[in-house]
Amino acid sequence: MKRILILLLVITGLYIVFNQSNVLDVFRGNGIKNDEAAITNNTEVIKVDVGSVSTTIIPEDRKNLRAEYEGKQKLTVKENGDEVEVRLKSKWFNWFNWGSQKSNLKIYIPEDYDQDMWIDLGSGNLNFSGASKNKPMKLEKLTLDIGSGNMNLRNLEVKELYQDVSSGNVNMNSIKTEKGIFDVSSGNLDIDHYSGGITADVSSGRLAVQVEQLTDSIKMDISSGLVDLDLPDDADFTLNGEVSSGKISCDLPLEDKVQNREMIHGKHGSGKHTINLDVSSGIININ
Template sequence: MKRIILLLLVITGLYIVFNQGFQMDWSQGETKNTQVAVTDDTDLIEINVSSVSTTIIPEDRDDLKAVYNGKEKLTVNDSGDTVEVWIKHKWFDWFNWSPFSKKRELKIYIPENYDRNMSIDLGSGNLHFSGTSKNKPLKLNELTIDIGSGNLNLTNLVVKDFVQDVSSGNVNIDLLKTETGSFDISSGNLEIKHYTGPIEADVSSGRLSIQVDQLLDAITIDVSSGDVSLDLPDDADFTIDGDVSSGNISSSFPLTSKDQSKHSIEGKHGSGKFPIKLDVSSGNIRIH
């Protein structure tokens, strides 16, 4: 008798959880819309999102507007010099899944003339951020990006100071110009096309591929366990200094004053103006 009662309680509990989750999914079609002014006092736009598909859209406006179609709480807050956007997840959100769940989408509209600082924290999910065009990129003073296990696409950006930390995710960047560029990859993949600026990269376990349009500054890359592909313009002027513990550094450029052994490579291409420092513990670096 006790077993029957216990079984009925379990079945009833499962029914309540599933049925409530199903009902809540139907209600998630309600679109949340929040906006705040972006003024001359706004020094930072801070975005913290996870488990949603996010698009940041610059356009002709003087405020920040966020539109979200999910059931989680969307918050847009102005704290004086900072505008914050975040989505708060509840611990029981996983109960609310159903086959009829809609894709969670967040769109953030920002002023196209905003040129100060931005911070993006992407736990998981997808985020796309693009300037208007190649000829009209979005210009920022500082852009800091922290990725847990998400996918990020950046396009048409000019950033004075660019800092990126990838724990486990995938990043694709197409057209980025910087005055300082820092890339930290724990376990993920980063592919950059049409890059201009200095490079300071630390790859623990992952893959880094960078295609440089113009070599205008120094490059420093430290690889613990991973693979790096560095595509430089044919007329790049650089001096390479590379050390390898267990791995390989190769260059398809004809080098003068070349000195290469199993564990090191040194040489100069063109005037040798910009230093390229490479340190590989266990991995491969290919320069071409």
């Protein structure tokens, strides 16, 4: 009994010490942490790993990466060969803090950085935008992994775009890519003003894509999901749709159209780009 009492007193004492130290940090102005790393011609990838924090990535006229964080997690910005990584990690004593915490992270990157980026978001919010639609942020490869968080992306031109959405919400606007690969599971992905090819796997989620310019093929596998595919009236494509206990509808006129409960085939315009759809217990609407 005495050992249990001593243990409780020790735990209580640790809570008081760390809680009071955090309070003093706020009064001393030590709640904001800064760190930075050089971005050089040898930097091939910027990695951003954040959890439940509100994060904004801001391209601007600068030569290095700078991170400004307000919160109680540990901020690390480090260079490792050709990589620069920004990471937030909970301190071991954070479980003592039962109250709500205000946490936000701003990451400033060079606007002329044009290599790879990798972003891992948990249950937080993340915003990343280029200057404008006519002056987008240009990257070689952008890889996005979203848990139950919310992500907003705008004004990006990426050669390769990879996105994995699990029970989260993603809004994208003015996105241009050569190859876009999307994996949506129990989440929502809305894309407006999109140009490029699409490969998508949708399971129990929702994908809505407004294609501004069809420049490559589209391939989608749908299982218990919902897809809205908005194509331009002058798109040139050949549609090949296979259905198993699901549905594909197409509002655009098709030449040589053949349709029944298990398939839909036809051509719109010159038929240059292929659209291959495989639907199982899901719905695809093309308009």
